[in-house]
Amino acid sequence: MNKNGHRPSTSLLFIHTHTNTLSTICLSENKNKFGKQKKMPNLESYPPVFRRKHNDFDPDESVQDFQECYHSDPVPSLDLGSLNLEKLGDACRNWGLFRLVSHGIPETLMSQLRSQANNLFSFSFETKQRLFTNKPAAVSYFWGTPALTPSGAALARAPQSINWVEGFNVPLTQLSDRNQYFQGQQDPLFDSFRLSLEEYGKHMSRIARTIFEAMVRNLHLDSTQSHSDLSESTGLVRVYRYPKFSKADEALGMEVHTDSSVLSILNEDQVGGLEVFKDDKWLLVQPIPGSLIVNLGDMMQAISNDEYMSVMHRVKVNKNEERHSVCYFVFPGEGSVIRSSRYKPFTYSDFQARVQHDIKTLGFKVGLQRFKISEDA
Template identity: 55%
Template structure:
């Protein structure tokens, strides 16, 4: 896992000694984090609508407990992800040269072809990952055993995450008094995707720059031991503590638009650490194709229109503009 050949050439740590996970003195995490953890907690088994509403309005993010995903599955996904990333860079490239699973590094923003957008190596995000569209996995088998094992686990994982997303969105819709014809179409199972990330050891740059997600909901299974995720709250950056058997749920741009800005798409970033790498697995879900988002704050639009605009902005202005492009009386 610590072989530098496993990293993309532009992400290979410079002047870092190999990390020995058998040496407890070599296991150094990031800077100390807040204690107690400041993130609001939502219990999915005993869902409190008032607490959920407050978390969505004040934070745009919460920690989910009693979510029903087996702890063994969460651990298996993390362990298998580490095995997958430990493969050589060349073998990962070769294994994912055909869809549906794609391999990227340097930025999470993908072009329509699924290829990572290349940028100045000095300004890249220090991240590599696998992009896994869930709707195509059942017809996909891979000769690489590690990738095939990951496919099987992700399919099982996706059934739990789809259930969680639907339950949360229906509760949010009720809190917002939304009159939606088919709530499931706003968190369409067909749109679900998983991204598996590795953030290498480095003391320069960011694992991921400040951004908001374009999704309705994003559900994160983060490393149990290594912190890195930070969220913006009242103009202050807060560390999101890694706690075993919990999931982090954050709202994306689509949820903010659906709620007419009552709920927030939370700004977040990922910090890298010079001593230890970090693995995270995130599930994203979006409105179904053709679902029109109607809001008092924004012109009607579909997610496909939003995504196309984001991709155009990244190419032309160099960054995601996002929801402001769709505000009333704004030029697109």
């Protein structure tokens, strides 16, 4: 499903006023012997289980990690301004994801949105819990799991390891209603974030519809029926923060999974960590400034009769730096029935209920296999 690549000044002071209290959040940085800026984490903003000791790292290791992150990347790249249908089909069949350039979103908006989200993450964990958990606001806060209920709350599940992630879940349908978002909090930060999301959401809807319609043409699907297979009204954004962890090999930022969406569109910082499973091995997806990563979800795989693939992916944590990202998800319309020669007819609500039941009882998602038509039938 991130930093914007720009370093703040030596110290950044952000003052937030909430219910007549003054919260001061200070992000400070120092330099290692190579002159590389190193941001000191605001541990109070982390969930308690994440508040582990962050030891100083060896500068030599830091340089090595950075260089490894920028090796040659085989992920296919597509230009939205002149979308090549043949290349799109190849990427969807063989990868289940691709990099998108010339998408028309201003880089200033992409970086601004990540920066505003980072300011929200900088609130203390207790403040985030108080404002965005079990409240009637549309925005919800979660941590430790990417699995959420339809309302955006973290899904109770069978015991398993914690995902090293926290995030905000933001449905886009009522962004114009200030009272629905952030419980009507009168704060410039909340308002600016809401307005940025509103503009960003319009770009995401445009991009998702353009890509999906191209896929429909490639697959020779009924354009009338397929129109309801992707509904912009279902669009939501999740912003994620992956705390750095000195023992990065012992934790995953996000566990191995496929998305349940039709399409997911990722805007990430330059830290890296997204990996996809292809040809029986994990491949690092290169973070390239200004580009987006589009991956196909389970709904797209079913719509395409398994011609296109829902990509299996995960997120690795970084031992030196936090990772931040913004991901847009879009789904079939309410009540839209997905019909496929390989699956029993089902709606996204049917699929979502089955997935949530499996996560609660088994601890993991089974997904499309639950709806597969038996070859013996």
